[in-house]
Amino acid sequence: MQVTTRRPMVAGNWKMNGDTSLIKTMQSTLAQADLSNMDWVICPPMPLLGLFDKSTKLGSQNVSQFDSGAHTGETSTSLLKEVGCQYVIIGHSERRQDNHESDQLIAEKVKKTLDAGLTPIFCFGEPESVRDDGSLFEYLSAQLDAVLEVIGISAFADLVMAYEPIWAIGTGKTASPEQAQEVHAFVRDYLAKQDANIAQQQVILYGGSVKGSNADELFSQPDVDGGLIGGASLKPDDFLSICLAANKLG
Numbered sequence: 236m237q238v239t240t241r242r243p244m245v246a247g248n249w250k251m252n253g254d255t256s257l258i259k260t261m262q263s264t265l266a267q268a269d270l271s272n273m274d275w276v277i278c279p280p281m282p283l284l285g286l287f288d289k290s291t292k293l294g295s296q297n298v299s300q301f302d303s304g305a306h307t308g309e310t311s312t313s314l315l316k317e318v319g320c321q322y323v324i325i326g327h328s329e330r331r332q333d334n335h336e337s338d339q340l341i342a343e344k345v346k347k348t349l350d351a352g353l354t355p356i357f358c359f360g361e362p363e364s365v366r367d368d369g370s371l372f373e374y375l376s377a378q379l380d381a382v383l384e385v386i387g388i389s390a391f392a393d394l395v396m397a398y399e400p401i402w403a404i405g406t407g408k409t410a411s412p413e414q415a416q417e418v419h420a421f422v423r424d425y426l427a428k429q430d431a432n433i434a435q436q437q438v439i440l441y442g443g444s445v446k447g448s449n450a451d452e453l454f455s456q457p458d459v460d461g462g463l464i465g466g467a468s469l470k471p472d473d474f475l476s477i478c479l480a481a482n483k484l485g
């Protein structure tokens with residue numbers, strides 16, 4: 236039997252929200268707690284990245300696939316590193332939808348991020364129609380395959396995955412713990428076909444209407460290693476409860 240050393244993690248995706256005052260209250264709220272068994276990460280909008288204490292782990296919500304040059308509005312991996320970023324959310328459904336990011340572009344960005352020594356938080360997940368028409372696992376495997384083909388299974392050791400069913404994002408309609416577990420176990424088995432050890436160590440977060448009130452039961456599922464949090468990551472007390480739920484797993 237393999238020993239699992241997966242470290243629980245909670246990442247707050249502030250999306251296009253937050254300001255300097257939220258940075259202060261978030262940092263002071265979380266500093267009060269013992270969260271030594273888990274990692275918490277804040278992914279604020281780009282202009283706020285440089286304004287956090289050095290002790291806060293930071294992620295960006297996007298990255299360019301290019302190194303530098305004439306790409307107005309884009310941010311490179313090296314600029315993210317300059318402002319102390321360690322993680323990059325890639326493949327979020329809002330960017331897939333609003334910015335027409337394809338599976339191929341997402342795979343390219345994952346590779347670029349890994350090459351720069353940053354940790355991608357690779358997001359995948361289905362719209363409700365896919366669940367309804369019975370093609371859930373085919374749909375998810377296509378999203379995973381696009382990245383697997385470009386970076387290979389061994390590189391999965393250096394990234395975090397986040398399952399975010401689109402129908403559960405910002406809707407208050409959380410996946411049930413059983414629905415989350417079913418997909419997380421599927422993903423782990425899918426990776427295990429290529430490398431059992433990497434699959435066993437793979438951190439897989441759940442995202443979609445996670446709150447302080449439902450984090451415990453979601454995170455208690457055997458293949459759920461923490462969460463990627465939207466709305467509740469803007470409320471310091473709620474975010475702290477979620478982090479404490481993850482800390483209990485460690």
Ligand code: 13P
Nearest residue numbers: 248404405443444465466
């Ligand atoms: P909510 O927690 O607001 O549903 O958002 C989830 C999400 O999209 C995190 O990336």
